[in-house]
Amino acid sequence: MKRIILVLIIITGLITVIPEVYGAEMDFTAPQVPDSGRNLLPYIPESFAEGLLTVLDGVGALIYPAFRSACKGAIQIMGILLISAFLSGFSNTAVPVFRLVGCVCISLILLSTSNTFIRLGVDTIHELSAYGKLLLPVMTASLAAQGGITEASALYAGTAAFDAVLASLITGIMIPGVYAFLILSISSCFTEIKMLERIKEGIKGLITWALKIILYVFTGYLAITGVVSGTTDAMTLKAAKITISGVVPVVGGILSDASEAVLVGAATMKNAAGIYGILAVLAVCAGPFLQIGMQYLLLKITAAFGETTEGDGLSRLVKDFSAVMGLILAMTGVMGLLFLISTVCFMKGGA
Amino acid sequence: MAPWKSFLIHIIGTATICAVVMKLLPEKHYLAPIIKLICGVIMILSLFTSVPKVHHSETARWMQEIRLDADRAVSFGLDQARAEMQAVIMETAQTYIEDKAHTMGLNLEVQVRVLDSVPKQITLKGAASPSVKLQLENWIKEHFAITGEDLIWME
Numbered sequence: 079m080k081r082i083i084l085v086l087i088i089i090t091g092l093i094t095v096i097p098e099v100y101g102a103e104m105d106f107t108a109p110q111v112p113d114s115g116r117n118l119l120p121y122i123p124e125s126f127a128e129g130l131l132t133v134l135d136g137v138g139a140l141i142y143p144a145f146r147s148a149c150k151g152a153i154q155i156m157g158i159l160l161i162s163a164f165l166s167g168f169s170n171t172a173v174p175v176f177r178l179v180g181c182v183c184i185s186l187i188l189l190s191t192s193n194t195f196i197r198l199g200v201d202t203i204h205e206l207s208a209y210g211k212l213l214l215p216v217m218t219a220s221l222a223a224q225g226g227i228t229e230a231s232a233l234y235a236g237t238a239a240f241d242a243v244l245a246s247l248i249t250g251i252m253i254p255g256v257y258a259f260l261i262l263s264i265s266s267c268f269t270e271i272k273m274l275e276r277i278k279e280g281i282k283g284l285i286t287w288a289l290k291i292i293l294y295v296f297t298g299y300l301a302i303t304g305v306v307s308g309t310t311d312a313m314t315l316k317a318a319k320i321t322i323s324g325v326v327p328v329v330g331g332i333l334s335d336a337s338e339a340v341l342v343g344a345a346t347m348k349n350a351a352g353i354y355g356i357l358a359v360l361a362v363c364a365g366p367f368l369q370i371g372m373q374y375l376l377l378k379i380t381a382a383f384g385e386t387t388e389g390d391g392l393s394r395l396v397k398d399f400s401a402v403m404g405l406i407l408a409m410t411g412v413m414g415l416l417f418l419i420s421t422v423c424f425m426k427g428g429a
Numbered sequence: 430m431a432p433w434k435s436f437l438i439h440i441i442g443t444a445t446i447c448a449v450v451m452k453l454l455p456e457k458h459y460l461a462p463i464i465k466l467i468c469g470v471i472m473i474l475s476l477f478t479s480v481p482k483v484h485h486s487e488t489a490r491w492m493q494e495i496r497l498d499a500d501r502a503v504s505f506g507l508d509q510a511r512a513e514m515q516a517v518i519m520e521t522a523q524t525y526i527e528d529k530a531h532t533m534g535l536n537l538e539v540q541v542r543v544l545d546s547v548p549k550q551i552t553l554k555g556a557a558s559p560s561v562k563l564q565l566e567n568w569i570k571e572h573f574a575i576t577g578e579d580l581i582w583m584e
Binding site: 104105106214215218219220221222223224227230231234235238239242251254255258262265269271273274277281328329332333335336337339340343344 | 445492500503509521525
């Protein structure tokens with residue numbers, strides 16, 4: 079979470095104003111925000127700060143409904159935990175029965191809610207991936223127009239490959255893994271089999287590890303390609319400038335001025351497209367992130383409450399459901415970060 | 430991704446069945462160690478037999494497609510930049526020649542054809558005396574590296 083905030087601060091620091099483009103004939107316009115994020119970013123803002131404030135304003139309006147819907151489930155579960163703890167105090171022999179009934183009730187309440195949030199997370203990931211597929215060519219073309227041909231190509235290939243791998247891993251393995259985690263969690267709550275507990279923890283660890291590794295490898299790849307291909311492009315551009323200035327004086331001067339104008343125009347448009355792209359990614363992510371995050375937070379609080387009243391039995395199940403929300407948050411966050419980092423790299427790249 | 434999905438389901442399914450079997454067996458039962466051993470062997474076997482096969486050719490083709498997409502995007506950007514540059518060069522060269530003609534007392538319409546970001550053909554429209562015409566032609570040839578064939582006068 080700290081890292082996400084840090085990245086957002088860096089992005090905010092890097093970008094200040096969406097520059098206006100005067101008289102440019104090139105067209106590198108970022109694709110429009112998808113429907114799901116359009117209510118948070120309904121128009122093209124004049125500056126990054128304005129866009130960010132618009133998105134935050136929209137997010138602020140979503141906080142209360144998200145909190146209310148998450149609270150409803152949390153209160154029901156707290157009630158079950160309290161009743162279970164209360165009844166267990168009367169008879170020690172009936173504790174397994176209360177635990178079984180409690181497991182069934184909590185599972186019934188949380189399974190459909192969790193399924194809704196998992197679907198929401200998956201839809202957001204698909205939407206981000208689809209938006210990224212539209213934004214990437216625009217950023218690549220504008221960076222290439224600015225002279226960063228090798229860098230643009232490497233950034234596009236890297237981001238597209240990591241996006242495809244991550245999207246496939248999430249939908250093909252991690253989401254089934256999350257469902258398996260839930261099934262194992264409910265089964266271990268019923269049966270108290272330690273092995274199921276260990277497998278469940280193994281799945282969770284595997285998903286977390288995979289997400290971390292993908293993000294580390296991706297940022298590493300971007301750092302290396304940024305340095306290597308950036309140097310190559312800078313040298314190519316320098317050589318081109320020397321060649322241009324060596325042509326007949328007047329023609330050379332005209333060519334040099336035209337080249338400079340095109341580079342500046344492309345850079346301006348690349349920044350404008352990048353800033354809008356970043357805001358669009360934030361607008362798509364913000365709503366679902368807030369809803370899932372609120373559910374995650376309240377389930378964590380409920381589990382902590384359960385531990386103090388009921389003990390380790392049913393509260394562990396609630397904790398597992400909150401862990402599922404945490405995993406979905408991580409998946410959505412990693413996908414969003416992938417495009418945010420990549421867009422910032424595109425904006426930083428070029429001559 | 431389907432082979433990996435089935436691999437995961439296979440492993441989790443086997444582990445769950447093994448766990449249930451071991452749980453059903455009383456701990457002090459004389460068969461418990463044997464059942465544990467069998468379960469362990471089954472787990473190892475299921476782990477190695479269901480490992481998904483990743484086809485190298487498919488991965489290579491996928492990477493090739495991404496590279497082609499990247500090349501297409503780069504080409505589009507370069508084409509746009511080239512077109513923009515040609516437009517700027519054309520406009521600047523036209524203004525430059527028109528200004529020079531103006532200082533010579535001429536009112537000309539200038540058209541510049543740009544090829545590979547270099548002015549290749551210049552067409553001048555308007556009337557001029559032979560001496561001024563020659564003076565301007567020499568100036569254009571010197572400053573724009575244009576041959577006589579590529580300098581067209583239309584009166």
